[in-house]
Amino acid sequence: MQQLCIIGGGIVGLCNALFLQQAGFDVLLLDANAVGSGCSAGNAGHFATEQVFPLAQPALLRQLPAMLLNPLGPLRIRSGYLLQALPWFARFVANMRKDKRNANQQALSGLNHASLASWQKLLHSCQLSQQIQYRGALLVTERSDLTALQQQYQAYRDAGIDVRWCKQNELLQLEPALSAKLTAALDFTEVAHSCDPLALCQQLYQQFCQLGGRYMRTDVRQIIPTPKRHRLICSHGDINAEQVIIAAGAHSAQLTRQLGWPVPLEAERGYHLMLQAADLSRPVSSLERKCIMTPMQHGLRVAGTAEFAGLQAKPDYQRAIVLQQHADQLLRQRTAAVRPEAEAAEHVFANHTVWAGNRPSLPDSLPVLGSCPRHTGIYYNFGHQHLGLTQAAFSAELLTSCLLKQTPALDLTPFRINRF
Template identity: 45%
Template structure:
């Protein structure tokens, strides 16, 4: 593992101009890693830095999530989930036909060999993912944004035999995890509800009190090193032997054309159109997730000291700066559908079964005490991101499709992209993340 910031000596500074399209946590990390190598980087996004999924997510550095989402047990659970409009998984009737090809690919990835391959690839990305953040946050004087306090996965009514099997499954995957009974779980988190019978304690994961702040702090650090930021909605990317031409629309509606030596595409769930224009097939689905942030009163004691996820209810509660954030659920409704705020509100109802005491503002009639949010996770059917040099374009690179793990895998992705661009050996084998697997 190479977490060295990697600044080149001044005489070796690279003069190439590189565009990084997408200013979420993955794009910001790519831009920063390239700027640290001395490239002239321009970060481009149609919105502000971190305005998408990097803003309202659970803030969980979920390195324990090494099992692909295509889990065979879903085959029996999914019909019931989909019939409940406020269940953990929802599929919009209007989006159903469009989503069928993606789901077919998703189900195909349940095959044992594919699942084992994908799990190994996830483990390789997650194993040291947090360590890649530490030198960056230290250099940006923002170490406080990473809290290494572990997390809990709690169980209400799952039989002990099944909990034990899940525990063993994680241990066999090399995950640091302890199995706790109710007494031990309450000793760690006294505010857990009495309905909680068991918990898995993941000791080596982390969380942040402000995921948007991490994105902004790292972007500011890159700006201090010389990175430029441009607010531009990219319409087309054209590659040639000599470079890359980017066409976009500015906030005032005027068109702009920019020229770069190389380009990194890190546009998350919005990547399909751009890659299609370059001749690549990307089976990506906008897996919409919701969060509800409840304001804490000034004199209110901390209700949790680490993230707590519910195994049965499929959501997570994260203590953040002056708020308690409830996040989770999955909705397949496409990129443009209006947010269904009932899916955010139901998280509060679920929290009543996990926590003994909720924030005082949780039941307030003042809507400003609760902030609803929806973001489109960029999910591929095998749960692996695309991290590679474009097979048919030597000056274009892809860093996208990180599903639920964009925050977790942001820093290591940036490092891998910087190693690809500069011709260095990558810290891990990146062949499983090549877009050729879909083309």
């Protein structure tokens, strides 16, 4: 068996570990934290295959001042971090060019189109199909002028997304718990969600271990590549591996830099707040508020916001608390915070159960996926931004094909690390 180390025990690393262990590799999974922690546990649980549009859209420039000035707004850049973040934002704006935007959208569409089928394959092989709920998702608006929603509807249709226009009466029949102030919605019928992303990670990990996979909780500090085996300098001793996959999310950049490939990877922090269960059957996103509410096993998860503050900055949990105000406007009745009995991935702040995590974001909204151009036996799978849960299985399946010396089902050229 070929010995292989995967750096990163989040959902992307876990899917890679499981696919490769099934394929006959001897896999050692490495992470400084518990398996499935971080964004893999705290995400919105939405398999968002409809999200094929890169975040770098020209319309965002017009909306940016209002977003930054609004204390309830979806975007914040901490004042002390602005200068450090400027190079990333310059690249982000450069990706708003029409040719760049179209190419990035095409690449995203390719990843997302096969993502749910790949998840179904992986979960079926592990007898875990019940971990995904197929009830669709809604994008709602509060405006009486439906022009913006109609434009969004047409954009999705043009991109080949299965979407249905939902009038107000249809919307409230689908989800009676929503506020009557909502005027219309888009109904995405070919998407899914998880009611417990952390449990999903834990069950995938159990399957990996049952197949003979191994896990070590250690911090990988340095990779020293050699022609035949690669030396990993870790906090608990050195490890030698024939092949290495870097899937460490927002922490991946420090490792790729050592290998000669600096990447413009930003830690885009997201937050969530847990509320008592509202009678929703599917994820509901707000066009104006840029947040999402997902019914979870232990309550209603309200997630959203993007904060640029750096990887090491302490979370500002007030960013999670304000999500309550958005939920109050979107639901028919106010729902209170859940009793603060937070899981390991969550925290208690101001008597609320909250969470913060660093999304690994690249300025073109595409992950880094594929082999290292300089060092044989080193591979990358990180930078999925808001779509780590969505794309984890398919990106792992694609990378497994590379390691098996097979042709991947999707051209990986748009995701190469040297595109920067």
